[in-house]
Amino acid sequence: MNKVQPHSFFTDFDIDLFKAGKHYRLYEKLGAHLTEVDGQKGVYFAVWAPSAKAVSVIGDFNYWLEGEHPLNVRWDGSGIWEGFIPGIDKGTKYKYKIHSHHNDIKTEKADPFAFYCETPPNTASVVWNTKHGWKDTKWMATRQDKNGLDKPYSVYEVHLGSWRRAEGGRFLSYIELADQLVAYVKEMNFTHVEFMPVMEYPYDPSWGYQLVGYFAPTSRFGKPEDFMVLVDKLHQAGIGVILDWVPSHFPSDAHGLGFFDGTNLYEHPDIRKGYHPDWKSLIFNYGRNEVRSFLISNAVFWLDKYHIDGLRVDAVASMLYLDYSRADGEWEPNVFGGRENLEAASFLKDMNEEVYRSFTGVQTIAEESTSFPMVSRPTYIGGLGFGMKWMMGWMHDTLEYFKKEPIYRRHHQNDLTFSMTYAFTENFMLPLSHDEVVYGKHSILGRMPGDEWQRFGNLRLLYAFMFTHPGAKLLFMGSEFGQSGEWNFEQSLDWHLLDYDYHKGIKNLITALNKLYKKQPALYEKQFSADGFEWINYGDNENSVLSFIRKGNNPEDNLIIICNMTPVIREDYRIGIPVAGKLKELFNSDDGQFGGSGVTNKKLKTDDIPWNGRDYSAAMTLPPLGVMVFSVK
Template identity: 60%
Template sequence: MGSMLNDEMLKIVKAEHHDPFSVLGIHKLNEKEIVIRTFHPFAEKIEIINLDTKTKRKYKMEKIHPDGLFEKVLKRKTFFKYEFLYTDSIGNSWKSRDPYSFLPVLTDYDLYLFNEGNNHKIYEKLGAHPMEIDGAKGTYFAVWAPNAKRVSVVGNFNNWDGRVHQMRVLGSSGVWEIFIPLVQEGDIYKFEIKTQTGELLLKADPYATYTELRPKNASIVYDLNNKHRWNDKKWMDKRRETNWFEKPISIYEVHLGSWKKKNNDEFLNYRELAHQLVEYVKKHGYTHIEIMPVLEHPLDESWGYQVTGYFSPTSRYGTPEDFMYFVDYMHQHNIGVILDWVPGHFPKDAHGLGKFDGTALYEHMDPRLGEHPDWGTYIFNYGRNEVKNFLISNALYWLDKFHIDGLRVDAVASMLYLDFSRKEGEWIPNIYGGRENLEAIEFLKYFNSITHKYFPGILTIAEESTAWPGVSKPVDLGGLGFSMKWNMGWMNDSLRYMARDPLFRKHHQNELTFSLVYAFSENYILVLSHDEVVHGKGSMINKMPGDYWQKFANLRLFYSYMFAHPGKKLLFMGNDIAQFNEWNCKKALDWNLLEFDSHKKMLKLIDDLNRLYKENPELYEVDYSPEGFEWIDYNDAENSVISFIRKGKNPDEFIVAVFNFTPVVRYDYRIGVPKPGFYKEILNTDSEIYWGSNVGNQGGIYAEHIPFHGREYSINITLPPLAGIYFKWKKQ
């Protein structure tokens, strides 16, 4: 029985060995003998084939344990290249190189950087990677599970038996690895983890690049390299040089599963979506799409926010290659792609990251730090290097492998505050006794610094609902380093105002004007996102007061106010067609509404708003500085009217915007203007082309030398009911 020790042998048989390579494979017994051992529970007999001899000489192995442990002692001093010929009890036979005859692929330096939290491309090392080693084609597997007793790869290639492909742990890194010959792209697998208490866990690969379609959840071996030939060089080169702060950004937020569906209610795939979305987005004038998380998730109803596969584009809509095609096609048509990203929390599904090796690995042990009371999820432990490395490399992965143009970071407020949604006694203060999550703050700063360093020209966008200072200020100036931040204050105040009966709006003028007090404190995006049209909040059109006509007039007015207000823009799908139903992720949008004039003409307004927005630098060029905005009058609460000027860098380029938030036509309404000349009416939301009542100023009006609002010149205009109008100054 060679040098096999009983306890070592039993550890292999019981699948409890942390380094099966020390027992299995080829080893020196002494100066004159070598031994080859293997374990295979399905094999009745195993022969060794010497690949270094021309005749491919065979040696029959001895079964030294009934569960399938085999051994052969050979009288020779040197090792040789070999493969096994396995035969099972019914006579089937197959050949394979020995997984235990290969050296580790991960280097000490890889592991050092990973344990330090700085292996930015660790996704190229951990996970499953098809490759060829020493003439053998197969797949290399590696996973971090530092507290496991034993880790195995199980899959359709080994009967899901954790005894067959036991992995070795590499030093003190906590990383387990093995190269398995013959395992190829398309094979499905998981990691079987035996915990220190003897419990068996079946876990999906945290770094898997492809996953089975729900309700299945195994990982799929998939080679991302050389899959797709990118054709977006022109876009990528231009992006690198673009200053997005001074460019128009109008984002169409999309949930891919419910934008449109096939006739039999099936999902469109990434390629179909690419073509149909490009056509729609181009036609209606958007510059970017923002896709709700396409990271793999088990439950449709989570909309993608409960992620179990951080490196897997969801298989609901196709393969990772299909998703590459999707992004590439967008870029070829000058559409940017922003991906929703969820580093704030992860679900408790048994196959996911939670209690990964039997301990709180990715999350905190203490539920006061590690569990999210609102969402029933785990919170990442940002202070742990390998967890930070997982998330940072994940962000870089989407930018690197899929050419994503921006990451919108979900629920940033929940990351920043230790007491987020917690009562007294349910949270643990930081080392200074405060409520700030210091590790999460450092993580976010690092995330923003590193993504912009590697990929200049990309955007990072915070969904952050509090008054945390400097969210979109550079890290070296004490900020968090995001490019932009969602303006939740503007959204809440303005929607509250719009929902009011116009009769009472005069008492709440400040809800309309307050956003300008802080409009330039951050780089804001004005958002009317999916969050505003779910959970009983009603659709955009249904938030509006009044009869049918007034609802549409109010919404048109609101959209025109949004596009004139400083800040980039985001509209969720369905908002632009004034869908009456709340968004339902199970159903396609109500596209049939476009058969009705009221809805069709609302979409026409969005087209024109997007076009005017992109054509007039006054509306986007100086979004983040007070120089781009000037009030004319915010005090006319009695009439519920506001008026202001938007200015570009060129002093001769400015737009006067006036908004009447009542259903009353206001004739002879005078406002002060900066210069003499002609003020061309470039937008009137009451025009009949938008389903309005067609009250207006017959194309424009000349300024008169009549002082008003502290200005030397003024215009005397007609204000349509519940309408916004833009005047563009033209020199006489």
């Protein structure tokens, strides 16, 4: 076989962009690319290793021998090593052997830009050219109408390895999931799925949040084009796809990004900025231009090549604060003396600007747990530029409230109402995520107090309150049918629970709530605006009852919502109504099909009795632990 031949995919302009941190399509240049040079088929390799004094491609084609196929360093100071190796083909396994100037260290690394990787625990990269004939033209053409902030946004969060398993505990493949998962999500009326990280990761207990192959869907479930089939099928079913994306940290595995060329190349060299004490992982150097190009190219890659509709960015708070999980003396203030990581904030702004500039109808969503301002506001007015932000405060306060026995809830109504004091400072998504059903926190059902009926009644109440509260929604898999135990990533969800009526009722409830959310404009058109919400009465602590109005663009679409947070049936309960008319009960969480007791209100009309500061009112029966949704016509 011929040795390495000189060849390059890079222009001088590419190099200038790369050095400036502005090259956002690096996956077209760096990595391993099948190509043809002077009539010879083979692979062009390019890797960034500025502190190397020699770089070789080693693989199954040369018995993993260093020096057999050395790459050539570019003359321009970019630190890129490259070359064309004829005669090798798709499926070739390879790594880079890097001999560093730094202390004569040698590293053996997987390709940071590999499109495919060996299945862990094996660690080699695989030469691949992913091809798929997309059939989602209709979805992509109309995505802006399905994926906007004024549209219903109900997300089903999925861990692919444990949603459902085949006989014998085998993982379902991407192709099998394209049948089973797509049908299920469509049946449940969710508008989107969110996949916990699908990028290649070495350690199963990390759930995918410790990435090594940033440009490769994990081979645990099949080939890259198989993952494309899954995304395509979801799109054909009218379902958007969000990926968890992790630019916050990466593991120190020997074959990964850490100490890549014998130096701190991708990670920050200062341990106070480059090492995460909670996760024992490495933190990207957001001030290094080439690292910014790598990360933003990765965000763009999934939207470009895999037609992804949104990125949920993990652990944003850990990126934004220099003192995150650090004691005094373990961090250094920024140039202004503050604790904000200015380089990370600048990176996030650049990432969001590029994503929204280059792709129509996509969303970025920040998992950010602090009060950092303007996370989901445009960069041109000083924001970080995300489309949405997780409402962690709502999640924490609401779950704390629902853990309490109903008799004590009268003293804690502020836990539910407080969220409305800041609900419209950001575009909030309400999450009940995987983090809330692990590590001894119990399942969502497991948090609920009372006997069996009350536990399920409380769960129905929680979900109905969530879906009528302003904001987008996210529910972790298993929660939609009342999974009893905590989530275990090593096994399937407890699907056998659907043999029991109460669990089947929860599944029916979520299906109905998703349908209600999609059908009623008042629940989504102004879900991020104060104009879309009005309290009727938030002060009835004694009865633990909340009532409010959700508003759409058309006043005729407005909805009345009443929540009874106790198991007491309240008859003749009067609430103020802004207009005269007949009340139609559109939804009742106590309906028998959901496992409820069936206390409903069939025929109601307003009375000319002023109440709650409104000209009209209606007296009704409140179901136990129930939420009712009415239209007024």
